[in-house]
Amino acid sequence: MPVKNVTRRKTLGQVVVCMGCCCGRTDKGHPDVPVDWLKSEWRRTLPKSIHLTVSGCLGPCDASNVVLLLFGDNPVWLGGLTRFEHYQAIADWADASREIDSLLPLPAVLEPFRMERFHNLEVPLEV
Ligand code: FES
Numbered sequence: 001m002p003v004k005n006v007t008r009r010k011t012l013g014q015v016v017v018c019m020g021c022c023c024g025r026t027d028k029g030h031p032d033v034p035v036d037w038l039k040s041e042w043r044r045t046l047p048k049s050i051h052l053t054v055s056g057c058l059g060p061c062d063a064s065n066v067v068l069l070l071f072g073d074n075p076v077w078l079g080g081l082t083r084f085e086h087y088q089a090i091a092d093w094a095d096a097s098r099e100i101d102s103l104l105p106l107p108a109v110l111e112p113f114r115m116e117r118f119h120n121l122e123v124p125l126e127v
Pocket residue numbers: 018019020021022023056057058059060061062065066
């Protein structure tokens with residue numbers, strides 16, 4: 001199917017950090033999400049290369065502290081991020097990818113947090 005819409009704001013990818021009804025809500029027992037630090041890091045190094053979005057609920061609240069990494073047709077869902085170092089690894093990965101203008105493999109420290117978001121990945125996208 002031909003692409004109909006075009007943006008001049010193309011990026012290598014997009015990092016969507018959930019801060020909805022559960023993620024980051026320490027008052028509900030969830031680990032903190034260092035949103036201010038992430039925004040500061042992005043302003044400092046990554047404003048146009050990889051887009052940062054702080055979102056409302058992405059859906060899988062039970063995974064707690066969810067991050068969605070969007071690049072091309074290969075979204076990666078992470079859940080259960082508990083430590084500042086996890087978010088730091090995301091920022092470092094994004095910055096290193098920016099430096100070479102190409103996405104690097106995700107850092108090994110993030111691999112245990114990958115999750116399947118959808119229960120039937122065999123469904124064709126075109127209906
Ligand atoms: S609040 Fe993050 S997935 Fe619902």
